[in-house]
Amino acid sequence: MPEGHSVHRIARQFDRNFVGRPVVASSPQGRFVEGAAVIDGRTATEVRAVGKQMFLAFDDDIWLRVHLGMYGAWDFAGEILVDPTIASANGRMGQTNQRGTALDDAPILDAAGENSLASIGAPRRTRVHVRMSEQTTGLAEDEQWPPAVVGQVRLRLMTDITCADLRGPTACALQTPEEMAASVAKLGPDPLVDDVAVGEERFTATVRRKPTPIGLLLMDQAVVSGIGNVYRAEVLFRARQNPHTPGRDVPEETVRALWRDWVKLLSIGVETGQMMTMDDLAPDDYRRAMASRDDRHWVYHRAGLPCRVCGTAIVVEEMASRKLYWCPRCQA
Structure with a gap:
């Protein structure tokens, strides 16, 4: 999606x-x-x-x-x-990595065809x-x-x-x-539309009063706008958060960290055209990740493969009819 x-x-x-x-x-x-x-x-x-x-x-x-x-x-x-300030998915328009280091103009072709x-x-x-x-x-x-x-x-x-x-x-x-x-009123806060600080308060207040698992709340467009299956898996892993924890039981600082990470990842996604969720990559690794989804995510689409952090096999399960990828050790 x-x-x-x-x-x-x-x-x-x-x-x-x-x-x-x-x-x-x-x-x-x-x-x-x-x-x-x-x-x-x-x-x-x-x-x-x-x-x-x-x-x-x-x-x-x-x-x-x-x-x-x-x-x-x-x-x-x-x-x-x-828009020359917005990089295309094939890397031909001043592609930059997360640290702002300019890459060359050679095309970065995504075999998955994601968001060209x-x-x-x-x-x-x-x-x-x-x-x-x-x-x-x-x-x-x-x-x-x-x-x-x-x-x-x-x-x-x-x-x-x-x-x-x-x-x-x-x-x-x-x-x-x-x-x-x-x-629009039915939708949750969007970091590129709403005031970021106001959006954080709204998101935090909503999540902290819900008994629903955080893995479901992040996919609820009335709670937060724009997050889908890929970003859901990635922001939860980056926060080392168990997806089954009820929203009201997730520590407030973690809820706020989830929002702030979404602010960051959404901006990167708009700039690059890719759901890039790996941080601090060397230029060659960055280009490899832009060309292949398998190299740009921590857990998404990696069922059975070793966690990039702890080596535990990534699991995939159904949550509300959507595939959820997570590490049972890092996100215990």
Whole structure:
């Protein structure tokens, strides 16, 4: 499932490529025909990301709410204006590691296809023509415009040079400003939206009064926005916290540490496009980790492999129908 960093990256792409421009909207799949007709020809005016949901505003206070869910993704094609301060997943835009050490411009290719610039959300391949600066010079002669529709596209949004195709979302709906505000109000704090200190207090107070296991609370979007299965496993390991401990029994300092670590990891995820959770890696190790998910996580997807800290076999179990990875010794 796409996690919070992906949705913030999507919102930044929409801010640079769609906000302020008239948009042509259609529903090639046919499941959002009426909604597409309402926003067709309108100008995109604002975009917000909160947790795993994105809200795109149009003229006359019409909001498009998109929740990617398990399988959703936005595929971008055409001329994509890339924010040079935000690194793409292939490492071509000034990639830096956690210590701020600049790496060279050679591509870092992720075999898992996780959160590439071309397709942000569930991993998939797509054709894309990307310019690595704010200057656009038109399409290559052999490129078709508009791009051919491939697969089941719920919603296609186009400007004169950029196309965004939405596939497989859990939710795609138009909302009034009041409905949009109500949707946001149901969500827990997001470090990139809410005041970080206020978010910490809200998160801590919520967790500390819940009898629910902390491993479930971190996945509850009403408790904290944006954390999914990968980040859940990683922040719990980094805190050496047993996932089965009831929230109210987790020490307050640990709850606060979980929030602060989420603030840090979310920022890294937005910058790099990857859920990088390993710290203090040498440049070569960092590049290896960016290219392979197996080298960028402490416990996620490592069932049966030795813990990187204590050597105990990492276990995987079902928690609320999702796979939970953890170390039974480090997180005892």
